Amino acid sequence: MNEKRLSQQLRSFERLLDTYVKGKEPLSRFLTLFFKENRQMGSNDRRTLSRWSYNYFRLGEGLPALPVLERLTIAEYLCCTESDVVALLDPALSHTITETIDGKLLLLANRFSFDVHEVFPLIAHVSADLDTGLFLKSLFRQPKLFLRLRPGAESIVLKCLERNQINYERIGRSCLALENGTKLDQYEELRGMYEVQDRSSQQTGDYFEAKAGEKWWDACAASGGKSLLLMQTYPGVNLLVSDVRSSILRNLDERFEKAAIKDYRRKIIDLTKDPSIILGNDTFDGIILDAPCSGSGTWGRTPEMMQQFSEGKLRYFVDLQRRILQNVIRHLKVNKPLIYITCSVYGAENEEQVAFAEKLGLRLERATLLKGYENRADTMFVARLIKNPL
Numbered sequence: 001m002n003e004k005r006l007s008q009q010l011r012s013f014e015r016l017l018d019t020y021v022k023g024k025e026p027l028s029r030f031l032t033l034f035f036k037e038n039r040q041m042g043s044n045d046r047r048t049l050s051r052w053s054y055n056y057f058r059l060g061e062g063l064p065a066l067p068v069l070e071r072l073t074i075a076e077y078l079c080c081t082e083s084d085v086v087a088l089l090d091p092a093l094s095h096t097i098t099e100t101i102d103g104k105l106l107l108l109a110n111r112f113s114f115d116v117h118e119v120f121p122l123i124a125h126v127s128a129d130l131d132t133g134l135f136l137k138s139l140f141r142q143p144k145l146f147l148r149l150r151p152g153a154e155s156i157v158l159k160c161l162e163r164n165q166i167n168y169e170r171i172g173r174s175c176l177a178l179e180n181g182t183k184l185d186q187y188e189e190l191r192g193m194y195e196v197q198d199r200s201s202q203q204t205g206d207y208f209e210a211k212a213g214e215k216w217w218d219a220c221a222a223s224g225g226k227s228l229l230l231m232q233t234y235p236g237v238n239l240l241v242s243d244v245r246s247s248i249l250r251n252l253d254e255r256f257e258k259a260a261i262k263d264y265r266r267k268i269i270d271l272t273k274d275p276s277i278i279l280g281n282d283t284f285d286g287i288i289l290d291a292p293c294s295g296s297g298t299w300g301r302t303p304e305m306m307q308q309f310s311e312g313k314l315r316y317f318v319d320l321q322r323r324i325l326q327n328v329i330r331h332l333k334v335n336k337p338l339i340y341i342t343c344s345v346y347g348a349e350n351e352e353q354v355a356f357a358e359k360l361g362l363r364l365e366r367a368t369l370l371k372g373y374e375n376r377a378d379t380m381f382v383a384r385l386i387k388n389p390l
């Protein structure tokens, strides 16, 4: 360990945190800009400061009164098995850095009265099926990178990964797990052979059960993650995609083009208003509603979000989801499914919205909390709801 260098990096880290305005932009974007403005920092500095930043935010709302460097030390201790910061600033803690996460939490509870429940905002409001202990511990580890292989591309991708000695774990036919940060862009032969899509997100596809010739609507399509999954699993589906943001639909167009999917309709629709003005009497055999939500099931990837959440924000999403639900249901055919999806861990956005949908004339066929925290993936919720006859 070069103490002088480390002290310099710690000062840069404090400056970095001072400059970061929470909520203004995602941490990843902020870091890119910060390093652009601080060109004197070499690749080692950039790597170290990035790692510290992510680990620091993994401590969420825990131990708020402690000074920045003490919080960083504790965060590094929880997230790593080796850390120069811990070795320099708290040698006593450093001796137990290879302990299990349970051992470390116990030690921190004794020494700092640290309660891991403080880390995650509104932890008392999570879905009933969530194992709070496992979920909270999962927050101290970066989730994996998951790929969904295009149908027919499986052997090409696997051969390329093996030839280049890239470690992967195969999950089912088309899902691969890789270590986060694995770079695949450089392999020409992999272009168009896979989508980056979280494991839980891929699992929501098990709820679609579409049929060739059916009319489906992906009502909050964004850049088309679920739509691509739908079309590559059920190529004969007649698809409408929509979103309130036209810019994100341009990303969808690009992804569809790469995937050679040409046959689909697209519209810009604000679902807080009655979509009949745009859709007329159009009705669908299936609707995917991947609703705007807190994103709390993905905060393992964006831990800076944990310090920015509040009950008011949760309420905002719950109200928005209700308005959207009411508006899309009008365009669902009787006895046909609405697939309600969130990447949230909060009951109010999940089970409670199912109860709300039931009041609107839908019946629950099946629902599940996709426990990504067991697999270093995102945690999501999916429900298949069927429209009752009037």
Ligand SMILES: C[S@@+](CC[C@H](N)C(=O)[O-])C[C@H]1O[C@@H](n2cnc3c(N)ncnc32)[C@H](O)[C@@H]1O
Pocket: 219, 220, 221, 222, 223, 224, 225, 226, 227, 242, 243, 244, 245, 248, 269, 270, 271, 272, 290, 291, 292, 293
């Ligand atoms: C969770 S994202 C969808 C992700 C996407 N389905 C995928 O798999 O990549 C939710 C989307 O809802 C959209 N949205 C938010 N408010 C909306 C509204 N009032 N009307 C329609 N779409 C809205 C957002 O623009 C965002 O793209």
